[in-house]
Amino acid sequence: MSAAQSHYTGKRLERREDYRFLTGAGQYTDDITLPRQSYAYFLRSPHAHARIRAVSTEAARAAPGVLGVFTGKDVAAVGGLPCGWLIKSIDGTPMKEPKHPIIAESRVRHVGDQVALVVADSLAEARAAAALIEVDYEVLPAVTDTATAAAARTAIHDEAPDNVCFTWAIGDKAAVDAAFARAAHVTRLAFINNRLIPNAIEPRAANAAYSRGDDSYTLYTTSQNPHVERLLMTAFVLGLPEHKVRVIAPDVGGGFGSKIYLYAEETALVWAVKRIGRPIKWTAERSESFLTDAHGRDHVTTAELALDAQGRFLALRADTTANMGAYLSTFASCIPTILHATLLAGQYATPAIYCRVQAVFTNTAPVDAYRGAGRPEATFLVERLVETAAHELKIDPAELRRRNFIREFPYASPVGLTYDTGDYQPLLDRAVALADAAGFKARRAASAARGMRRGLGYSCYIEACGIAPSNVAGALGARAGLFEAGEVRVHPTGKVTVFTGSHSHGQGHETTFAQIVADKLGIPIEDVDIQHGDTGKILFGMGTYGSRSLAVGGTAILKALDKVIAKGRKIAAHLLEASDEDVEFRDGKFSVVGTDRAKAFAEVALSAYVPHNYPLGKLEPGLNENAFYDPSNFTFPAGAYLCEVEIDPGTGAVRIERFTAVDDFGNVINPMIVEGQVHGGLAQGLGQALLEGCVYNSDGQLLTGSYSDYAMPRASDFPQFAVELAKGTPCTHNPLGVKGCGEAGAIGAPPALINAVVDALWEEGVRDVRMPATPFAVWSALQAARR
Amino acid sequence: MTVTVGLSINGRRQEATVAPDTTLVSYLREVLRLTGTHVGCDTAACGACTVLVDGRAVKSCNVLLAQLAGREITTIEGITPADGSLHPMQQAFRACHGLQCGFCTPGMVMSAIDLVMHHPHGTEAEIRQGLDGNFCRCTGYQNIVQAVAQGARAMGR
Numbered sequence: 001m002s003a004a005q006s007h008y009t010g011k012r013l014e015r016r017e018d019y020r021f022l023t024g025a026g027q028y029t030d031d032i033t034l035p036r037q038s039y040a041y042f043l044r045s046p047h048a049h050a051r052i053r054a055v056s057t058e059a060a061r062a063a064p065g066v067l068g069v070f071t072g073k074d075v076a077a078v079g080g081l082p083c084g085w086l087i088k089s090i091d092g093t094p095m096k097e098p099k100h101p102i103i104a105e106s107r108v109r110h111v112g113d114q115v116a117l118v119v120a121d122s123l124a125e126a127r128a129a130a131a132l133i134e135v136d137y138e139v140l141p142a143v144t145d146t147a148t149a150a151a152a153r154t155a156i157h158d159e160a161p162d163n164v165c166f167t168w169a170i171g172d173k174a175a176v177d178a179a180f181a182r183a184a185h186v187t188r189l190a191f192i193n194n195r196l197i198p199n200a201i202e203p204r205a206a207n208a209a210y211s212r213g214d215d216s217y218t219l220y221t222t223s224q225n226p227h228v229e230r231l232l233m234t235a236f237v238l239g240l241p242e243h244k245v246r247v248i249a250p251d252v253g254g255g256f257g258s259k260i261y262l263y264a265e266e267t268a269l270v271w272a273v274k275r276i277g278r279p280i281k282w283t284a285e286r287s288e289s290f291l292t293d294a295h296g297r298d299h300v301t302t303a304e305l306a307l308d309a310q311g312r313f314l315a316l317r318a319d320t321t322a323n324m325g326a327y328l329s330t331f332a333s334c335i336p337t338i339l340h341a342t343l344l345a346g347q348y349a350t351p352a353i354y355c356r357v358q359a360v361f362t363n364t365a366p367v368d369a370y371r372g373a374g375r376p377e378a379t380f381l382v383e384r385l386v387e388t389a390a391h392e393l394k395i396d397p398a399e400l401r402r403r404n405f406i407r408e409f410p411y412a413s414p415v416g417l418t419y420d421t422g423d424y425q426p427l428l429d430r431a432v433a434l435a436d437a438a439g440f441k442a443r444r445a446a447s448a449a450r451g452m453r454r455g456l457g458y459s460c461y462i463e464a465c466g467i468a469p470s471n472v473a474g475a476l477g478a479r480a481g482l483f484e485a486g487e488v489r490v491h492p493t494g495k496v497t498v499f500t501g502s503h504s505h506g507q508g509h510e511t512t513f514a515q516i517v518a519d520k521l522g523i524p525i526e527d528v529d530i531q532h533g534d535t536g537k538i539l540f541g542m543g544t545y546g547s548r549s550l551a552v553g554g555t556a557i558l559k560a561l562d563k564v565i566a567k568g569r570k571i572a573a574h575l576l577e578a579s580d581e582d583v584e585f586r587d588g589k590f591s592v593v594g595t596d597r598a599k600a601f602a603e604v605a606l607s608a609y610v611p612h613n614y615p616l617g618k619l620e621p622g623l624n625e626n627a628f629y630d631p632s633n634f635t636f637p638a639g640a641y642l643c644e645v646e647i648d649p650g651t652g653a654v655r656i657e658r659f660t661a662v663d664d665f666g667n668v669i670n671p672m673i674v675e676g677q678v679h680g681g682l683a684q685g686l687g688q689a690l691l692e693g694c695v696y697n698s699d700g701q702l703l704t705g706s707y708s709d710y711a712m713p714r715a716s717d718f719p720q721f722a723v724e725l726a727k728g729t730p731c732t733h734n735p736l737g738v739k740g741c742g743e744a745g746a747i748g749a750p751p752a753l754i755n756a757v758v759d760a761l762w763e764e765g766v767r768d769v770r771m772p773a774t775p776f777a778v779w780s781a782l783q784a785a786r787r
Numbered sequence: 788m789t790v791t792v793g794l795s796i797n798g799r800r801q802e803a804t805v806a807p808d809t810t811l812v813s814y815l816r817e818v819l820r821l822t823g824t825h826v827g828c829d830t831a832a833c834g835a836c837t838v839l840v841d842g843r844a845v846k847s848c849n850v851l852l853a854q855l856a857g858r859e860i861t862t863i864e865g866i867t868p869a870d871g872s873l874h875p876m877q878q879a880f881r882a883c884h885g886l887q888c889g890f891c892t893p894g895m896v897m898s899a900i901d902l903v904m905h906h907p908h909g910t911e912a913e914i915r916q917g918l919d920g921n922f923c924r925c926t927g928y929q930n931i932v933q934a935v936a937q938g939a940r941a942m943g944r
Contacts, residue, residue, distance in 0.1 A: 014881050021889025022877040024823015024863035028890065031822035201827040201835055201924050202890040253825070253890025254924050286828035506888030506925045672884045676930060680887065683927030707832035707922075715915040715928040745927075 008515035008525055012672035015511045016525075017504070026251040029205040029220050030283045037207075038067055040269060040282040041126035043116040043133050044291065045108035048142035048363035048700020049156065052106055052115070052135060059132040060118060065125030067276050069133070070117045070268070072105035078271060081262055081327070082236040085334035086477040087166050087359075095166035095359070098157035100327035100366075102237070102264040102271065108137070109156055109326035110363050111700055112291030117268050119276050142363040142700035146192075146323040147300040149360035156326060156361045163361045165324050166333065170341045170415050171354035179315030179352050183306035187389040193377045194771045195298035195323065195694040196687075197710055198370050200505075202253020203284035204293060206266035208273040216244045217273065221266045223249040223533075224259045224503050225543020228480065230535050232262040232330070238271055245270070249533040252505035256684070257369035258293045259505065260545050261330035265292075290705040295694055296370020298323035299336065299377050305350075305385040311395050313404050315352040316344055318381055322359045322367075329368035333359065338476055339374030339464070339546075345413035346382040347424045347460045347638060348404040353414045363700040369545060371684050371746040379461040383751035384768075387458060391762055397458045397755075398432055409729075417464060419636045421729040427662045428460060431640035434722055435660035440644065443657075453647040454657070455760025459752035460640045465547035465740030468631035483630035484548070485540040486556035488517070488564050490623035492609035494602025495527045498560075499626075501541020502553030503533050506680075507742065508673045509549060515669050516554055516736070520561045521601055522588025539626055547740030550669065551635050555734045559627035567623060568604045574615045575599050575607060635731045635739040639663035643686075643752035647760050652779025654690060654757055659721045663744055664728035667737035671725055674741045678723045681745020687713040688746070689753035693772045711772070761785070790853045797821075797865030805852050812836045812847035815862060823863040823893045827922070834921030837894035838862045844901035846920070863893035866900070875941035876900050876934075885934030887925030895921045895931060903939035911936070 020026050057069045080099035087095045103114045116133050120126035143152040149163045156163055180186060206221040217240065223229045226247040233247075234240040252259060269280045284292070301320040308314055322336035341355040386404075390397040402425065411419045432438075440456045447454035467473060470481040487499040498517055502509055510530045518525040531537055544553070565585050572590030573580045576597050583590050591598035599607075607614060608623040644658040661678055668674050691711035695703040704710040730737030750771060757769045757778060765785035770777050791804045796819065805814060815821045815838070824847055827835035831849035838847045839861040866874045873881065876899050886892040895918070902909065902917040909917060914935050915928070923931060 015884065017889070018881045018886060019873070021886055021892050022863075022873060022880055022896065023867040024821070024893050026823075026889050028822075028825070030826070031816075033817075033820075199922075199924055200888070200890075201833060201922055202825070202888070203827065251889065253827075254888040256924065283826075286830065286833070508887070676884045676887060676926060679927035679929040680925045681927075684924070706830050707828055708830060712832075712922050712924075713928075714922070715918040715932060716912070718915075718928060720911070720932075721927065721929055 006519050009519050009669055011670065013511055013515060013670055015508045016514065017508065017510045028202055028251045028253055029207060029222050032207055032220050032250065034207060034209055034279040036278045038119050038121060038276060038278045038280050039123040039126050040280050041118045041123065041130050042114045042265060043118065043130040045104065045111060045113040045115055047108060047137055047139050048111050048144065049140040050108050050137040051140060052104060052108065053138055054136040055116060056134040057116065060129040063125065063129035063132055065121035066118065066129045067121065067278065068119045068272060070103065070272060071115065072101060072103045075101065075103050075271060076105055078102055079237040081264060081267065082232055083328040083333055084330050084479045086479060087168050087333040087337050089166045090169050095333055096157065096160040097328060098159045102268045110365055111702055112288065112365060114264050117272060119272060119280055142698065144362050144364055144696045144698060144700045146298055146321055146360060146362065149362050150358065156363060160361055165328065165359040165361055167356065167358045168337050169354065169356040172352055172414065173354045175352040176315045176317050176354040180304065180306045180317065183314050184309040185307045185393060187305045187385055187392055189384055189388060189768065190302045191384065191768060192770060193297045193299040193301065193380055194688060196296040196370055196692050197290055197694050198256045198258035198293055198296060199712060200254030200256055200258055203286060203289045204259065204263065204265065205283040206269050207279060207281040208266065208269040209279040210273040216246065217270055218246045218248065219266060219270055220248045220250060222252050222259050223247065224255040224505060224545055225541065226503065226533055226535050227501065227541040228543055229262055233267055233270060237267055246536040248536070249503055255505045256371040257296065257373060257545060261294055261368055287705055290710065291702060292365060294329045294366045294368035295325065296367065297377060298367050301381060303381045303385055305389055307389060311393055311400055311403050313348055313350040316350050318344060318355040320357050322357060323362050323364065324359050325362060325364045325366035327366050329366035332366060332368045334477065335369050335374040336377070340378045342415045342417050343375050343378035343462060343464060344382060344415055346379065346462050347406060349406045351414060364696050371681065372743045373546065375463055375743065376685065376747045376750060379459065379747050380751045383459045384754065387755040398428055401428060401460055418633065420633055420732045422636055422638050422664065423729050424460060424638055427638065427664055427726055428640040430724065430726065431642050431660050431662040434662065434724060435642040435644065435658060437642065447646050453649055453760040455645050455756040455758065457643045457752045457755025457759055459748045459755065461638065461748035463547065463637045463744055463747055464634040465637060466551040466631055466635050467546050467548065468634060470630050482542060483628050484542055484553040484556040485626065485628050486553065486560045487539050487626035488557065488560040490564060490605045492606050494523065494605040496521065497529045497531060498557055499531045499538045500553050500557060501538055501543065502549040503544040507544065507549060512550060512669050512673055513554060513557060517557060517561065520558065523601055547742040550736065550738045551731065551734050551740050552629060552631055554736055554738065556627050556629035558735055559629050560625045563625035563627060564623060567625065568601065570619055571604050571607055571614065572599045575613065632733045637663065637665050637739040637741065637744055639744055639748055641748040641752040643756040645753065645756040645760060647757065647778060649782060652775035652782065654773050654778055656686065656719055658719060661721060661723045661745065661748070662726055663741065664726045665741045666728055666730040666739035668725055669738065674725060675723050677741045678745045679721055681743055682721050682749050683713050683718060685746040685749025686718065686753055689750040689771050689773060691717065691772050792852055792856050794855050794858050794860060796860045797862060803852055807853050809852045810848055811850045811852055811855065814852045815847060821862050821864050825890055825893060827890065834898060835891050835894040837897045837921065839897055839901060842904065844898045863896060876938035879938030879941055880934040883930045883934035883937055885926060885931040891921060891923045895923060899935045899938060902935065903942060903944040907939065907944035
């Protein structure tokens, strides 16, 4: 009863959203200016840690154009920003959840913490007035170092005197210890997964309006999940009625995780807007983005891999300290735990795994999910261990992986996940062939002849996407459901508007989702419109993160389409004077099986809205269905990446010569878009490994607070990536057979690059190079090895 | 205090009377409401605000309107045909999937036009170098580089 013919699925359709983006007709939050617009400026703490003795706002209030000045005292009764995932420590105690005020009350805890909100007729006036605010700070010692935060003498929150948020663990420690005791070889590494700043090119922004006529609020904001934003803001922070607040995330200029969270700024704007009586707009300056967007990664890790004499993995043991920053951001606690430690099996049948995670508070910006979110940290840990073991045991890295791949599915890992499907060997074989690994020796010799060093690095990643199911996530501490909602509104003319709870901020849902819908209904894609990002239009939505949109949101749409077709079948049966069972739906037509009697989809739609000849006694008019879909499992994309670098030993400069990626994303709806997602993920992953690093000094000042100091990847940093989508293994538990592709590149790329750098310098004694592998880092590693 | 400047924006002569510290981008976005030109940073690094001044790519966050007397300004809106079609460079970006979130895109397209007009027949390496003033966080630049090469061919460059 579905359209059998596929006209759009699998095709490289040009994107339908591109015309508006290419012509400047996109509508991003800062593009929206409302009647009687006013502007907000946040005065921020220049100190990483200080007590606020007094705030004097009289002069600011009297400044020209000022409409309001608010400090922590004004919002003392407002709730703190909540964390959506409860993690319990090994001893059973809940994680420490100190209040995260929307404006700092008595203490500031990181540089950039909000101290006052100034609203004025113009941004210039708001900024000028903020300069007149006097804050009397008692500066306190700052805690900024992840590794030593728990040993610091200064407590950032009274609730966590040792700065520890939680100490959590997963796995069978006794089994792991026993395996290490009988291992023929143990590989050990200690490393830092470097802290990153997301840097979506559109800065965060918000524009809040209040309508006195019906006591309702509208918030335009840069969000990946407007419904979640509304729920958290109304129910947990401001105590506003959820149904009187509309959150619109219009065109959003990239997110990468950083726009998932409920932030202080938009919350403060909604709190203030009724008091001001005019719409309030705030747009982050880039320097504010650096200081206040939730950062990513920041783990300090030790890891060990136990192998037997044949090179089979016996056990993996890891201990990591994860920096939460000054406050717990919306999903901070689940990143180093549920999304990190559960991935430590990777693609390998390691029988025993144990991981302990200590999360600490520091006087730095909050840390949360950034593209990959826990999975890049897990992949880096596993793939650096595997590659190092291969070098130590003098086994070809591809061969060592071959000996340890999981071969039978479904596979229940020792860290709680059940992989439904996968086939890893062909991915690695194909990547090895595409990368011409066989020719590497000759290329290395040619480099050496020029005084250069050449290295080849491997990375075989596993990802877990579309976090699910809700009840399992709930048992693990999630405070929200992880389903998705979709609605299909068929119009009388047979045109279709689809409302999805997923949110597109670059992913191209308006195209991919329309491809699915048009094929399912057998109608031209021009007859399908995809709507997202507005709580006033969309029934509900959990939003876009964790590479979940197509697997979860797309399936919700498919479920709604099934209902549309089921009802259409009944309408058609009536029109065709046949029984429901005798009517099938194929290629956009309802027909009586075995006859040429048929009704087109549009005819049935018209009949639903002009029900003159209609089974009104047993069927409601109209053709509008919705569905909620809660997946039964994660999806498990996987891939094999090879990176080849050339290094100048004189300067330590690393050049990426080749990068090869072969990914299994299951079924692919639009290969052009999927390849684009891989390209972007690779650039962020290679950016982490080669260029990017967030640095705070010991006083808690952000040293990498501008594009002059934080090395954003540029076009000239990369070669053309060789990206291939494998035929792959379709996901077995969603009807599309899709797995998710948004984060793969960022997950798989960093260890491939570092493995390549270490491979290039292994003969000279280099065993590890820190990320980012800047010329200084590489040169220093080489000098240390030579000493 | 204000200054009055006569200039042309997207082919239209106009006199602008503004505060002397008004940047070109704030005039475009806030006064003319030409919001296709975006602001992504505060240090003239990201390139999202790139427009053409007398045919050369300029970061409009980094130039005062008062400096532009007699100049011809072209924004993304100015290169877009009125009939719903696209400029060859815009078309190449669409065909090559050279954009994702779209935020850097107008600046990227304007830089690309300057690049191929003044450095025709560029190699891949030259195109990559030529785009170094424009950040894109979504695409990894791969399809942008292809789009610029394809757009150049379509423009006869």
